[in-house]
Amino acid sequence: MTDDLNARVSDALSSVQNPRVGKDVVTAGMIQDLQVDNDGRVSFTFLLDRMDPATLVRQMRSAVRGVDGVSDVKVKVQEPTGAGAGAGGGPPGGSPARAAPPTPAPQPIDLPGLGHIIAVSSGKGGVGKSTVAANLSVALAQSGLRVGLMDADIYGPNIPRMFGVTEQPPVRNQRIIPIEAHGVKLISLGLMIERDAPAIWRGPIITKILQQFLRDVDWGELDYFLVDLPPGTGDAQLSLVQSAQVRTSVIVTTPQEVSVGDGLRGAKMFERVGVPVLGIIENMSFFVTPSGERIEIFSSGGGQRLADELGVPLIAQIPLQAGMTEHADQGKPIVIAEPESPAAVVLQDIAKVLRSKVAGKGVSLPVITG
Ligand SMILES: Nc1ncnc2c1ncn2[C@@H]1O[C@H](COP(=O)(O)OP(=O)(O)O)[C@@H](O)[C@H]1O
Ligand SMILES: [Mg+2]
Numbered sequence: 001m002t003d004d005l006n007a008r009v010s011d012a013l014s015s016v017q018n019p020r021v022g023k024d025v026v027t028a029g030m031i032q033d034l035q036v037d038n039d040g041r042v043s044f045t046f047l048l049d050r051m052d053p054a055t056l057v058r059q060m061r062s063a064v065r066g067v068d069g070v071s072d073v074k075v076k077v078q079e080p081t082g083a084g085a086g087a088g089g090g091p092p093g094g095s096p097a098r099a100a101p102p103t104p105a106p107q108p109i110d111l112p113g114l115g116h117i118i119a120v121s122s123g124k125g126g127v128g129k130s131t132v133a134a135n136l137s138v139a140l141a142q143s144g145l146r147v148g149l150m151d152a153d154i155y156g157p158n159i160p161r162m163f164g165v166t167e168q169p170p171v172r173n174q175r176i177i178p179i180e181a182h183g184v185k186l187i188s189l190g191l192m193i194e195r196d197a198p199a200i201w202r203g204p205i206i207t208k209i210l211q212q213f214l215r216d217v218d219w220g221e222l223d224y225f226l227v228d229l230p231p232g233t234g235d236a237q238l239s240l241v242q243s244a245q246v247r248t249s250v251i252v253t254t255p256q257e258v259s260v261g262d263g264l265r266g267a268k269m270f271e272r273v274g275v276p277v278l279g280i281i282e283n284m285s286f287f288v289t290p291s292g293e294r295i296e297i298f299s300s301g302g303g304q305r306l307a308d309e310l311g312v313p314l315i316a317q318i319p320l321q322a323g324m325t326e327h328a329d330q331g332k333p334i335v336i337a338e339p340e341s342p343a344a345v346v347l348q349d350i351a352k353v354l355r356s357k358v359a360g361k362g363v364s365l366p367v368i369t370g
Contacts (some may be wrong), residue, residue: 005069006036012063020052025060025108030080040071047080054264057309072247075311077268100314101292111214111245114148114225116358119241119249119275125156125231128283129252132347133228133326134162134334139351141183142335145223148178151188152210152240153230159188164331168192175218185218210236211243234264242273248358250315252281255302278315278357280307281350285317288342294319316350319343 001073021028025046032045046057057077064073100224111117112114120133130153137149147312151159160166163181169192178185182302189209227244229237241249249270253263267277282303286296297320307314321343324334335344 003038005067006034008067009036009042009064009070010034012067013060016056016059016063018052018056018074020049025056030056036070040069041074042070042072043074044077045076045078048077048264049080054309055266058305061308061311070356073311076271077264079268100300111219111225114178114219115146115223115226117225117245117247118278118354118358119227119229119244119246119270120252121229121237121249121266121270122231122252123233123266127231127252127254128318129153129231130156130158130162130228131328132250132252132281132283132318132350133226133334134159134328135335135344135347136351136354137184137224137226138182138333139335139348140224140355142250142348143351146185146221148185148187148219148222148225148242149228150213150217150225151186151228152177152213152244153228154189155207155230156238157188159186159228162328162331162333169217172218174216176216177218181331182333185219185222187213189213210240214244233265238269238273241270241275246275248278249275250278250281250354251306252283253303253306254284255282255296255317266310267310267312272305277310277312278354279313280310282314284320287320316346318346318350 003245010026013031014024016025017023018025018028018030025031030047030052032047034042034044036042046060048054048056057075061073061075064070104163120129120136122129130151133151137147141147149159151157153159163184163186165179165181165188167185169179169187176187178187180186181349227246228239240246251263251266263280270277280303284297284302286294288294303314303317319342321334321338321341323338324343327334327337330337334341335347338344339348
C-alpha cells in the first residue's frame with residue numbers, strides 16, 4: 001500500500017517542471033531521500049540551485065499534498081554541491097562549481113541563565129528587523145519578564161538609538177554591564193566601537209568580537225534573550241547563531257519581497273545548524289487610515305508566500321505606522337510611544353504568541369493582523 005502511495009507521490013513530483021533545465025524535478029535529479037511512511041507522511045530533500053526559481057518548492061509541496069493519502073509533507077531544501085551545480089556563468093575550463101565551503105563550527109559558548117534565546121533575522125536590511133526585535137523585547141519586559149537584547153547587526157547597529165541610549169556600558173570586575181532601557185538589558189556593538197569600523201571588518205574578526213561579547217557581558221539571569229542578527233545568511237550570521245546557542249528564530253520580511261530565495265537561504269542557514277524557524281513576521285504589510293480603513297500599499301503576500309515555501313506559520317502582519325521612525329529616532333519603541341496604535345497592538349500580540357510558542361503551545365494560532 002505504501003508502495004502504491006510512493007509511486008503516486010513520485011508521479012506528482014514528476015509533474016513539476018523546472019523551466020531552467022527544461023526537465024521535471026525528478027528527471028533533473030533534484031529529489032533525494034524520498035520517504036513515505038505508513039501514515040502518509042512524505043519527506044524528501046530538494047536540491048535547489050541558486051539559479052532555480054524558488055517557487056518550485058511551493059509547487060512541489062502542493063503537488064504532493066494533492067495526492068490522496070498524503071497527510072504531511074516535509075521538504076528539506078538544499079543547494080546542490082556536486083560538479084555542474086550553479087551552471088551558467090562559471091569560469092571556462094569546466095572546473096567544478098563551488099561547493100558550499102564547510103563552515104567550521106565555532107565553539108559554542110556556555111550561556112546558562114539566558115533563558116530562551118531567539119534570533120530575529122532577515123534576508124536583507126531595511127525590512128524592520130531591529131524594529132521588531134526592539135518592540136518584542138520591550139513588550140516581553142512589560143509583561144514582567146527579564147529580557148536581554150543583543151544588537152549583533154554590526155553593519156547597521158541601530159538598537160541603541162531606538163532605545164535612546166548613547167552611553168558606553170560600564171565595566172565592573174572585568175565584565176561589561178548591559179545598559180538598561182525600557183526594562184530591557186541592551187548590548188550593541190554600535191555602543192562599543194568606532195562608527196565606521198565594521199565596514200572593513202571581515203567575517204572572522206566579527207565572529208571573534210561577537211564571541212567576546214557573549215563571554216564578557218554580565219547578563220545576569222534572563223527569561224528571554226533576543227539577538228538582532230545582521231541581515232543575510234553569511235558565515236558571520238551562521239557562526240553567531242552557533243556560538244550564541246540560538247534555539248529558535250523568526251524571520252522578518254516585507255510583503256513585496258520579490259526574492260523569496262533570500263528567505264529560503266535564511267531558513268536553510270538555520271536548518272544547517274538545527275535551529276527551528278518559529279515563523280515569519282511580515283512587516284509594513286498595510287496601512288490603517290485614521291478612520292480604520294485598511295489599505296495595502298505594497299503588493300501583498302510576501303510573508304505568506306515565504307511561510308508557504310518554508311512550511312512554517314506566518315505569525316503576524318505588522319501594519320505601516322506613521323510616526324514610527326520619528327518615535328524610534330527619539331529612543332521610543334512604538335509599544336512605548338503609542339501602545340494603542342495598530343502596529344503596537346500587533347507587536348504586543350506577537351510577543352504573546354512567541355511566549356506560547358516557545359512554551360510549545362498555541363502552534364496553530366491564527367495570523368495576527370491589525
Ligand atoms: N511597521 C512600520 N511602519 C513604519 N515604519 C517602519 C515600520 N517598521 C520599520 N519602520 C522603519 O523602517 C526603517 C527600517 O527599519 P529597521 O527596523 O531599522 O530595519 P532593519 O533592522 O531590518 O534594517 C526604520 O526607519 C523604521 O523606523
Ligand atoms: Mg537593523
